[in-house]
Amino acid sequence: MFPSTTAATAAASVATRFYTPALFNHCARSYLWGVKYAVAHDITFDDELYFVSAMLHDLALTDPFDSHRVAFEEAGGELAWLFGAAAGWPADRAARAEEIIVLHMRDDVPAAVDPESHLLQVATAWDVAGRRPEEFAPEARADVLEQYPRLGFGEEFLACFEDQARRKPDGAAAAAVASNGAARIRANPLDH
Template identity: 55%
Template sequence: MDFIFTRPDSRAAAAALEVCHEYAEPWLLNHSSRAYSWAVAHASAVDIPHDGELLYVAALLHDLALTPPFDSHTLPFEEAGGHVAWVFAAGAGWGRVRRDRLAEVIVLHMRDDVPADDDPESHLLQVAVSADVCGRGLDRFPEDVVDAVLTRYPRLGFPDAFLLRAEDQAQRKPRCAAAGLMRDGWAQRVRSNPLDAPGR
């Protein structure tokens, strides 16, 4: 099971973790780390070939635009995050096509479901984030995997902290995806996530 906690061996992956440590609060850093673990666990369970480095960097950076230094007052946070990640990838020496892919994966994590055959990295990040944020699809993961992930990366008050940021995004950007989700009962789903049940 250790493979779900193993960072890809690349300078970009190491730098993404360093950036996340610098700018993401502990609850958000752990969310991003859990997202990668859920994604890799699911990929292994159902045999989805994917680009591990791309997935890792996307998972670590996907919510960075929810932090004050990278918050955009005009763009939805996932689009702003895509731009931040594009700049990061340029600094990491990635070519334009790979930079564009990284930004795309981050933007798509807040869009309609993407099939694994069409885009495995976007699909895996969507599965992972949906499970971690609101518990959607948690039955994909065996109990020992869930326990291991939560032990390694505790929730640290994730629901309340995340919803404060999501509500702020929705109020300031009423046409963004987060606003649509909030109108559709997202807050209740986040607060009802079994990962945050008493005794976990």
């Protein structure tokens, strides 16, 4: 189900160590939602790169890696670059992981331009706020949620974003909170 490369295994180990169970499951679900979406839309993507980015994309929301000055997606991107470099990736591949994580909180990126960023955007928007429900059939939802249950993810994630918004008012988390993000998170069909 997950890629079995050395970097993918290491990313899963990092995620297991530093995320709460709810955040870990969110990252695993984000990977799986993106893969399901890619298959349905015939999107070719780099599986290892997407998996590593999906598993590490919220690392900067955790206490050990939370930057008090840098928006979480930018700090998370820097951590992914560091991870990629430590994994022996060439600089351009490490930079791609950074870019994917930063872009997942920006305006939509078309799949034809950047498939991995597009997949992470679609997958996280679905898992966090219930966007594009028509893309994910009830059977697929049940299968993914059985493997990786929500475990109170919505409220935990909202608390993280509200904290980020207070401390970093110019970041993407603040923009999400200001644009009624709490209501979208609480209305997510995955929680109902």
